[in-house]
Amino acid sequence: MTINHHSRIYIAGHRGMVGSAIWRALEAKGYSNLIGKTSAELDLRNQKAVSDFFQTEKPEVVIDAAARVGGILANNEYPYPFLMENLQIQNNLIDYSLKADVKKFIFLGSSCIYPKLAPQPLKEEYLLTGPLEPTNEWYAVAKITGVKACEAIRKQFGKDYISLMPTNLYGPYDNFDLKTSHVLPAMIRKFHEAKQSTVDGRQSTVSLWGSGTPMREFLFVEDLADAVVFALENKFEDNLYNVGTGADLTIRELAELIQKTVGHAGEIIWDSSKPDGTPRKLMDVSKMEKAGWKAKVGLEEGIKRTYVWFLEHQDSFKEVKI
Numbered sequence: 506m507t508i509n510h511h512s513r514i515y516i517a518g519h520r521g522m523v524g525s526a527i528w529r530a531l532e533a534k535g536y537s538n539l540i541g542k543t544s545a546e547l548d549l550r551n552q553k554a555v556s557d558f559f560q561t562e563k564p565e566v567v568i569d570a571a572a573r574v575g576g577i578l579a580n581n582e583y584p585y586p587f588l589m590e591n592l593q594i595q596n597n598l599i600d601y602s603l604k605a606d607v608k609k610f611i612f613l614g615s616s617c618i619y620p621k622l623a624p625q626p627l628k629e630e631y632l633l634t635g636p637l638e639p640t641n642e643w644y645a646v647a648k649i650t651g652v653k654a655c656e657a658i659r660k661q662f663g664k665d666y667i668s669l670m671p672t673n674l675y676g677p678y679d680n681f682d683l684k685t686s687h688v689l690p691a692m693i694r695k696f697h698e699a700k701q702s703t704v705d706g707r708q709s710t711v712s713l714w715g716s717g718t719p720m721r722e723f724l725f726v727e728d729l730a731d732a733v734v735f736a737l738e739n740k741f742e743d744n745l746y747n748v749g750t751g752a753d754l755t756i757r758e759l760a761e762l763i764q765k766t767v768g769h770a771g772e773i774i775w776d777s778s779k780p781d782g783t784p785r786k787l788m789d790v791s792k793m794e795k796a797g798w799k800a801k802v803g804l805e806e807g808i809k810r811t812y813v814w815f816l817e818h819q820d821s822f823k824e825v826k827i
């Protein structure tokens with residue numbers, strides 16, 4: 506099948522940080538037949554509703570950016586929904602895509618699918634070679650199942666179903682709720698709020714989680730959207746591709762960078778009662794580069810753009826409920 510600007514493309518999770526960035530990227534490139542449903546309109550955990558949706562809407566392409574998503578604490582404290590809801594959502598989407606003869610399916614996973622202590626940088630072939638990081642193994646098991654389901658369809662039916670594994674993402678429409686968010690949006694909000702509240706004429710202290718020593722890689726969400734468009738427009742030879750920048754830094758270095766960007770001059774304390782998670786998960790991005798795609802937005806620029814977005818939208822954040 507050739508995909509053209511009139512192809513019916515369903516973006517599951519089109520209101521989320523990732524899905525909305527993919528929507529904007531496709532719209533900007535002239536794709537005119539995009540389909541999106543909120544979770545209130547279509548609960549992807551509901552098999553019957555998903556079956557009806559595929560019969561009515563007949564998408565030709567499905568991009569799966571719908572998931573139960575959260576940072577280290579939410580993953581650690583709510584293992585059951587992170588496992589079960591993600592399995593339900595992706596199983597329904599993948600299975601009904603196959604039944605409805607969807608020609609191209611792009612599944613989005615996460616770098617936490619790789620073993621906790623795998624060699625660095627993480628190559629695609631390290632999948633299922635060792636134990637997972639305990640704080641997010643539930644989510645990782647669901648995502649590994651999605652990768653394998655797409656691989657099975659590719660192997661048995663020869664269909665163009667692929668999986669992209671993004672590293673930690675950030676950018677506009679991120680989740681800034683301090684209990685459920687990832688580290689980067691949490692730091693932006695914490696440093697910003699501490700800058701605005703002074704105690705005895707001094708800016709407030711910021712409390713961050715863990716030791717600050719774990720290393721993480723961060724990709725601006727608009728780069729990820731660009732990678733998804735690239736994957737849509739090109740036929741890949743294999744089923745699994747990492748998407749990242751190929752560079753990482755410690756959480757402490759990230760804190761200093763965000764503190765400087767926001768302009769906070771107070772103290773930072775590290776709360777050792779909170780988990781560190783995996784020590785490092787740097788992606789090997791050579792397979793994607795060989796296919797012809799590379800990240801463009803540097804971390805400093807991405808953080809500045811995200812902070813500007815935060816300043817413009819901070820009054821409208823919804824607190825996320827688990």
Ligand SMILES: NC(=O)c1ccc[n+]([C@@H]2O[C@H](COP(=O)([O-])OP(=O)(O)OC[C@H]3O[C@@H](n4cnc5c(N)ncnc54)[C@H](OP(=O)(O)O)[C@@H]3O)[C@@H](O)[C@H]2O)c1
Nearest residue numbers: 518520521522523543544548549570571572574615673674
């Ligand atoms: N954020 C990261 O750092 C990161 C890193 C690597 C990979 N990813 C992957 O990227 C994808 C999207 O993540 P995100 O950060 O964009 O998350 P997000 O902002 O929380 O968005 C998740 C989306 O999923 C939808 N959704 C959740 N449950 C649903 C349900 N039962 N039925 C229908 N829709 C449902 C939500 O729809 P409503 O808004 O309508 O409720 C929302 O639009 C996920 O697959 C995630 O694994 C994210």
Ligand SMILES: C[C@@H]1O[C@H](OP(=O)(O)OP(=O)(O)OC[C@H]2O[C@@H](n3cnc4c(=O)[nH]c(N)nc43)[C@H](O)[C@@H]2O)[C@@H](O)[C@H](O)[C@@H]1O
Nearest residue numbers: 576577580615617641686687688691713714715780781782
């Ligand atoms: C991309 C996602 O990454 C997630 O792992 P993971 O990078 O540890 O998730 P994050 O929540 O981004 O945390 C990354 C690191 O930042 C530290 N950290 C410091 N301060 C904070 C803070 O205020 N908030 C948060 N959230 N972290 C903070 C945290 O302890 C951990 O070492 C997985 O749980 C998911 O499954 C998924 O893979």
